[in-house]
Structures are given as structure tokens and as C-alpha cells.
Amino acid sequence: MLSGISVSPGMALARAFVLSSESVKFDRSPVATEFIESEIDKFKNAVAGSVIQLTLIETHVREKIGTDKAAIFEAHLMLVEDEELSEAVIEVIQTQRLPAPAAVEQVIDEHVSAMEELEDEYLRARAVDMRDLGQRLVLNCLGIVPQSLETFDNEVIVVADELTPSQTAVLDSSKVTGIITERGSRTSHTAIIAASMEIPAIVGVEGVTAVIKNGDMVALDAEHNLIIVNPSPSQSDNIEYSREQYMSELRQLEKLRDLPAQTGDGVRIKLVANIGSPTESGPALSKGAEGVGLYRVEFLFMETTEQPNEEMQYQAFKSVVDDMKGMPVVIRILDVGGDKDLPYLALPKEDNPFLGCRGIRLCFERPSLLLCQLRALLRAGVHGDVRILVPMISSVDEVRRFKEFLAEAQSSLEHDGIAHAKKLPLGVMIETPAAVFLASHLIHETDFFSIGTNDLTQYTLAVDRQNERIADLFEQLSPAVLLGIKHTVDAAREEGKPVCVCGQMAGDVHSALLLVGMGVEELSMSPVHIPRVKNAIRQHSRTRLREIAGEVLGLATAAEVKMKLNKYWG
Amino acid sequence: MSKNTITIQAEDGLHVRPASEFVKIAKGFESDIKVSVDGKSASGKSLFKLQLLELVKGADVVIEATGSDEQEAVEALSAFLVSLK
Numbered sequence A: 001m002l003s004g005i006s007v008s009p010g011m012a013l014a015r016a017f018v019l020s021s022e023s024v025k026f027d028r029s030p031v032a033t034e035f036i037e038s039e040i041d042k043f044k045n046a047v048a049g050s051v052i053q054l055t056l057i058e059t060h061v062r063e064k065i066g067t068d069k070a071a072i073f074e075a076h077l078m079l080v081e082d083e084e085l086s087e088a089v090i091e092v093i094q095t096q097r098l099p100a101p102a103a104v105e106q107v108i109d110e111h112v113s114a115m116e117e118l119e120d121e122y123l124r125a126r127a128v129d130m131r132d133l134g135q136r137l138v139l140n141c142l143g144i145v146p147q148s149l150e151t152f153d154n155e156v157i158v159v160a161d162e163l164t165p166s167q168t169a170v171l172d173s174s175k176v177t178g179i180i181t182e183r184g185s186r187t188s189h190t191a192i193i194a195a196s197m198e199i200p201a202i203v204g205v206e207g208v209t210a211v212i213k214n215g216d217m218v219a220l221d222a223e224h225n226l227i228i229v230n231p232s233p234s235q236s237d238n239i240e241y242s243r244e245q246y247m248s249e250l251r252q253l254e255k256l257r258d259l260p261a262q263t264g265d266g267v268r269i270k271l272v273a274n275i276g277s278p279t280e281s282g283p284a285l286s287k288g289a290e291g292v293g294l295y296r297v298e299f300l301f302m303e304t305t306e307q308p309n310e311e312m313q314y315q316a317f318k319s320v321v322d323d324m325k326g327m328p329v330v331i332r333i334l335d336v337g338g339d340k341d342l343p344y345l346a347l348p349k350e351d352n353p354f355l356g357c358r359g360i361r362l363c364f365e366r367p368s369l370l371l372c373q374l375r376a377l378l379r380a381g382v383h384g385d386v387r388i389l390v391p392m393i394s395s396v397d398e399v400r401r402f403k404e405f406l407a408e409a410q411s412s413l414e415h416d417g418i419a420h421a422k423k424l425p426l427g428v429m430i431e432t433p434a435a436v437f438l439a440s441h442l443i444h445e446t447d448f449f450s451i452g453t454n455d456l457t458q459y460t461l462a463v464d465r466q467n468e469r470i471a472d473l474f475e476q477l478s479p480a481v482l483l484g485i486k487h488t489v490d491a492a493r494e495e496g497k498p499v500c501v502c503g504q505m506a507g508d509v510h511s512a513l514l515l516v517g518m519g520v521e522e523l524s525m526s527p528v529h530i531p532r533v534k535n536a537i538r539q540h541s542r543t544r545l546r547e548i549a550g551e552v553l554g555l556a557t558a559a560e561v562k563m564k565l566n567k568y569w570g
Numbered sequence B: 001m002s003k004n005t006i007t008i009q010a011e012d013g014l015h016v017r018p019a020s021e022f023v024k025i026a027k028g029f030e031s032d033i034k035v036s037v038d039g040k041s042a043s044g045k046s047l048f049k050l051q052l053l054e055l056v057k058g059a060d061v062v063i064e065a066t067g068s069d070e071q072e073a074v075e076a077l078s079a080f081l082v083s084l085k
Helices: A033-064 A067-080 A083-096 A100-116 A121-125 A127-141 A165-169 A189-197 A233-254 A278-286 A298-302 A310-323 A360-365 A367-383 A396-416 A433-437 A439-445 A453-461 A468-473 A479-494 A509-517 A527-538 A542-552 A558-569 B016-027 B070-083
Strands: A005-008 A011-018 A156-160 A176-181 A201-203 A217-221 A226-229 A270-275 A292-296 A329-332 A386-390 A426-430 A448-452 A499-502 A522-525 B002-007 B032-037 B040-043 B060-066
Touching: A005 A189, A011 A176, A011 A233, A033 A067, A033 A083, A033 A100, A033 A127, A067 A127, A067 B016, A083 A100, A100 A121, A100 A127, A121 A127, A121 A310, A156 A217, A165 A189, A176 A189, A176 A217, A189 A201, A217 A233, A233 A527, A270 A278, A270 A499, A270 A527, A278 A310, A278 A527, A292 A310, A292 A499, A292 A522, A298 A310, A310 A329, A310 A367, A360 A367, A360 A396, A367 A386, A367 A396, A386 A396, A396 A426, A396 A439, A426 A433, A426 A439, A433 A439, A433 A453, A433 A479, A439 A448, A439 A479, A448 A453, A448 A479, A453 A479, A479 A499, A479 A558, A509 A522, A509 A527, A509 A542, A509 A558, A522 A527, A542 A558, B002 B070, B016 B070, B060 B070
Parallel strands: A011 A156, A156 A176, A176 A201, A270 A292, A270 A522, A292 A329, A329 A386, A386 A426, A426 A448, A448 A499, A499 A522
Antiparallel strands: A005 A201, A011 A217, A217 A226, B002 B060, B032 B040, B032 B060
16 A cells, blocks of 8 residues: 555546656767768657657647647647757757757757746746657657657556646546656645646655556545555445545535535635645635635745745736735745755754744844845735735744834835835734734734644644654644634734634634634635535534534543544534 | 837737747748847747747837738738737
């Protein structure tokens, strides 16, 4: 049995289609002069072969998937036949006597580097297509026909090292019933696409491409993060049964998409999305998110080798704000340090990183890092409802200091004559016990709270989330954590200001109901959890939830809390 | 030689599909076609080269054509760029 990171729920039972991940090896040393002509011929044949393959793919995609996705391959076709490209490759073969695949590689690499220097994010992203195309030409030069994911006769589970954007763009979701990759994370491209196409997927499965062979029967259970290779008949039956159950539940939930998350007695709860990159706005909206409750910018900072500049940040923020069409977008200030490192910041090693220079503490230490973010945020604020969220607050002084930085960013934009929002709502993360105790002071200085339950649990219980020896002590439903949340919610409500809960608790049905009972009216979660949480909220009255929450808050242990919740909500 | 300058109004600039469409139209003419933005230029008949131009919203694009059908070429390509929303 294998497992990894379950990124898109559901189950599948099908034969494996293993995409070979080994990069092809070929000789790059110059050829003798008399072979130049034959290398040029190899290249021309590779072009001809690519044209045939791409034409087939393009037709298939246009008929089966849609003209939108087919446009990518139309562009590939036009590029592969482009005379300027051919001339460039042939020139390299002639002048440097490189073999055809090496010449293609060189021309494409140079072109991709030039594209990556473009300022516009969208145009820059097209470099991916160029790389894909280059790979196809190289393989064809070597007489290898690239594997294609567009045309399957039977249902398959795709197993790969990692999928490229163009591979996922054309995945035939009627045939590809599951995805398993060796690399990848919760925020990787494959994860996002799989979730948006609703293909069950588990990523980050170590060694999977070596374990699963082409044609193996594979049972994929992304609900329980489980992969069984060549399952027994009874294991197969189980998966089939759970899959049917799951599909019928999905069909029921689908009907709720455009209905409000409203309790039986008419209290409107706002369900918003946690996202890590602009590409996740689409999936969030399709699950019925009413805005973004937590945009984690760390991903934006991690996918580059140097600090993203103001323009890059602004473009990323703007793209989410545009997608949300006036709905709120809460953007959290960079929260690194602790377990998250950024090599280019050269952070010194700390003995207690979680109690060290992380979140806003680090931003204060690096004023230019903070000011650059604030300028980008204020600029994005012109395009919609942008709200700023400050992580790792443990004193009122920090909030005041943050406001000074915000004012400085504002006046510098004023000075430069750049369009920006004059005022953006400001909120703080409640994730330290200090912030809980200071809640009534903090809310006085700010516009909203966002409770990060994962870190609040870690800091309240003094349990390092990473330490496996004490993993069983990490308990979000500990009464200590619940009382902290209750205190925070009450402080915000007394001032009439909103409080949102993000973190794992918000996406868990039982915890979400409990939070609503405690007075929380906004929950931010991974989009995939929204339908289930909405369904649960619609089936309960807040009056009753409040009574249950009252009982739960009087309990002494996490075990008792869980027992109580199970008793009421099964 | 025939020449015209158009400011791109399309929100996403000249992304994949319109860029391919542009090249398709350009290839329909016999004239040589040059496209310039910000001092960088490329053949209007090569998507490969056009990819390196900053063809974004607000960019001023200069279209130049030289040949027997230069006037029609510039008109057709200008009309196409203007039509993009």
C-alpha cells in the first residue's frame, strides 16, 4: 500500500498508464562535416512527424474536449512549422555541426530564456508551451514518438513523475479516472488541475513510478489517501462500492453550488477559499467560494530564485482580485521563517525557529521586503476588495508598527504618482496565545480577525507540529484551543467586527459546525471542502448549534469533545 | 511601404489564440510584414519571433508591410488588432 498527499478527492479503479520519466540521453558532440546534411534531414523529418502527431491531437482535442484547449495545439502546430525556427535550427547544425536533437535543444533553450525575460506574466508563461514543443521535436529527432495523454481507449489511472501543463490541459477526464505522481505538493500544478477537473489524485508518492508497472491494476482512494497495486477481488469491490457512494454524494452536493450557506434558522455563513496561487481562483469559484479568505503568498515567493519584485506581486494579486469580481480577497503578508525557508533571504539558523524570527517579525527585520509587498497590495486594491492580513502577531505594538509601514508605502506610491487604494481593511491572524489574551485590544486597532487554527493549536498546546514523537498531542479539538477561539470570537463580536477561521478546522464538517455554534460566521478552507461544509450548515439551525457548542465548551478533554460531536453529528 | 500603429486594447494582450490568428492572416499576404513594439521587431509571419515581443494591453504596435499587397495587409492586420477585446 502506498500513500502521498491527497490533493483531489474521489476513488478510481483502473489499469495504470505509466508515463516514463527518464529524460532521454543523446550525444551532443559535433558530427563530421559529411553528416551535416543527414542531420538536417533528421530535423526536417522530426518536424514532419511532429506535424502529423499534433494534427491528430489537435483534432481529437477539438472534438472531444473543446476548441479552447485545442488552441494550444493549434499554436504548437504553427510553431513547429515556423520557418524562423527551422532556419535557426538548421543554422546551428551547419555552423556548429551539432546533431539535430542538440541543435533543437540549443535553439529552444535560448528562446525560452528570452521569453522568460518578458515582463508580462501571461506571455512569459507561454515558455512552457515552447519547452513542451522542444521536447517533442527532440524526441522525434531521435526517432521516438512522444507519449500522448489525449487518446485512451479505456479508462486509465495516469502514473507519472510530474505532469506538464500541456499534458494536463488535454487530459481526457472521461478516460483518465485518476492521477498519481511521484513529485508535487498541495499547490503544484498537477494538484490544482486535478482538483479543478475533479480527477481523484494523490501526489508526492515516493518511488511510485518504480513500483507501478504499465498495465497494473490500481485502486486509488484519494478520500483515505491510499493506493493499492493489483488489489484483491474484495479490495476492488470495496473501492467500486465507495466510488459509487462518493459519486452519488457529489451529485447531491453539486445541486447546492448556487445556494447560500445558510443555517436552517436563516443565519448566513460565508464560505471562502484558501488559495496559494492565482490559478486556484477558478477551482475556488466553481466550488461556490464567496471570495478568498486566505491567499498564502509564500508559494509566489518560493517558486522563484530571487525575491519577486513589486510588479510580479502586483500582477499575481490583481489576477486573483479580477477573478473574484468584487468579492473580498484577503491577502496574508509573507509568513516565512519557522518551517518555511527562502534560500535567497539567507535566513540564519535558529534553535527554536517556531518561536523565532517568523511572519511579521521577519518582515520588520527586512523593511524593503515588507514595503515592496505593501506597495503591491495597495496597487492591487484599486481593482477590487483587497484586505490585508498580518501573520504571527503577539502584541499591539506590532500592529501599530505595521500601520507605520503601511503609511510609508502609501506615501511612497503617492510620491511616485502610482494609482493605489487609499485605505484597505486590516486584519490580524490570531495564532498565538498572546493574541488571544489581547484580542479585545487588537480588534480595537484593526478591522477583522482571522483565526489560524493550525498554529493556534501548536502555540497554545506548546506542541511542535513537526515533531512526530508528540504528534498525538497535536489536538485541534482540545478544550484549551476551543476556549481560545471562543474568547477571540467574543472579543470581535463585541466590537461588531468580523472574524474568520482558516486552517484545517474550517474544512472539517464537525469542527465547522462547532465553530458556527461558537458564533463564527466566516470559514475559509480549501475549495474542495466547501460543498460538504455548506451541506452540513444548511441542515442545522444555529440556535441548536449554539446549544451544542455551549455543552462542548464545558468539557474537559479533547476525547470528550470528539465523543460529543460524534454523538450529535455521527 | 505601408505602415500603421495600433494600441492593443485586449485585456490579456495578444495571447496564444489571437497571436496565431494574427500570423495566419499575415501569411495570407505576399508582402513582407514587420511588427514592432518598444523598438523590438519581428516578422509578422512568425509566431516563434512574435512570442518575444511584449504584446500586452496598452502596447503600441507598429505594423509595416512591403510588397505588392502592402496596403491590404496593413489594413487587414490593423482591423484584426482593433477587433480584439
